[in-house]
Amino acid sequence: MRSVVCMKAVPSTTEVRMDPKTNTIIRDGRQSVANPFDTAALEVALALKDELGGRVSVLSMGIPDTCRLLRDAIARGADDALLLSDRAFAGADTLATSYTLSMGLDELGDADLVLCGKMAVDGDTAQIGPELGGILGVPCVTGVSEVLEASDHRVVVRHDTDEGTEVAEVPLPAVLTVTKDIATLRMPSIAGVRAAAGAEVRVLDAATLGADPACCGLAGSPTQVVRSFVPERSHEAATIAGTPAEQAAALLEVFEEVAR
Numbered sequence: 001m002r003s004v005v006c007m008k009a010v011p012s013t014t015e016v017r018m019d020p021k022t023n024t025i026i027r028d029g030r031q032s033v034a035n036p037f038d039t040a041a042l043e044v045a046l047a048l049k050d051e052l053g054g055r056v057s058v059l060s061m062g063i064p065d066t067c068r069l070l071r072d073a074i075a076r077g078a079d080d081a082l083l084l085s086d087r088a089f090a091g092a093d094t095l096a097t098s099y100t101l102s103m104g105l106d107e108l109g110d111a112d113l114v115l116c117g118k119m120a121v122d123g124d125t126a127q128i129g130p131e132l133g134g135i136l137g138v139p140c141v142t143g144v145s146e147v148l149e150a151s152d153h154r155v156v157v158r159h160d161t162d163e164g165t166e167v168a169e170v171p172l173p174a175v176l177t178v179t180k181d182i183a184t185l186r187m188p189s190i191a192g193v194r195a196a197a198g199a200e201v202r203v204l205d206a207a208t209l210g211a212d213p214a215c216c217g218l219a220g221s222p223t224q225v226v227r228s229f230v231p232e233r234s235h236e237a238a239t240i241a242g243t244p245a246e247q248a249a250a251l252l253e254v255f256e257e258v259a260r
């Protein structure tokens, strides 16, 4: 089984700083961690490798500091890692991100299985997995909570739906997005830490990747985040007295005030 795990570096706290000009997160790497959904995806890939053999690669688009997280993934059992890093990729929306990641998948060569987290805890759109499936022209199953069977040409998975859960048989190659609870990432082994210390994390910029600058970063993003802000937290509390009708009228006034 040849699998690729897409791993995003996300801020480790909710206290993030936004760039006022581009309304994107200032990703300076100081407090970034691997997106929790993606560490679960990595464990699924490693467990499939234990069962079926093969190779696990980790792919990320991010700032150079992301190498730290990719090296940690190697310490936990991934065979290799590729980081796509270039100022041209900055500010990407999900369309530009999935285009860039698809170029990285081309670079890594044919994968039987591309594993993504169901969503990234910062952007939280849950769009990348399905977009990768569309670009690659392969099936994509989202919200996978259990892998029931796996072979080199198909997997049988349980996944979340709006009504509950469903079992799906998926021909490979395919893209799966997984829930956070599907697995807990194993600890790094001593041998893994040693291997990671000497491992090369390949870093490719847009030119080396052969990416079309018009499809990357802010330039390749038809959608822009207009405004993101950390909501002010206030602890004032007010009690609205009166009859239910009076309370409803007073509450409506509060909502109208907030919406102004």
Ligand code: FAD
Residues within 6 Å of the ligand: 005, 006, 007, 008, 009, 024, 025, 035, 037, 038, 059, 060, 061, 062, 092, 093, 094, 095, 097, 101, 115, 116, 117, 118, 119, 120, 121, 122, 123, 124, 125, 126, 127, 128, 129, 223, 225, 228
């Ligand atoms: P999701 O689709 O939520 O991530 C799903 C999975 O895709 C991840 O678990 C991971 O496996 C993989 N993945 C995602 N990004 C990467 C990466 N850089 N490297 C490797 N794997 C990755 N963009 C929009 O197009 N529309 C929006 O409405 C939007 N809103 C945003 C709001 C906020 C607060 C922020 C910070 C960003 C927003 N963005 C939006 C930008 C978006 O975060 C980026 O496009 C991002 O690179 C992918 O989107 P996502 O984080 O929502 O990923």
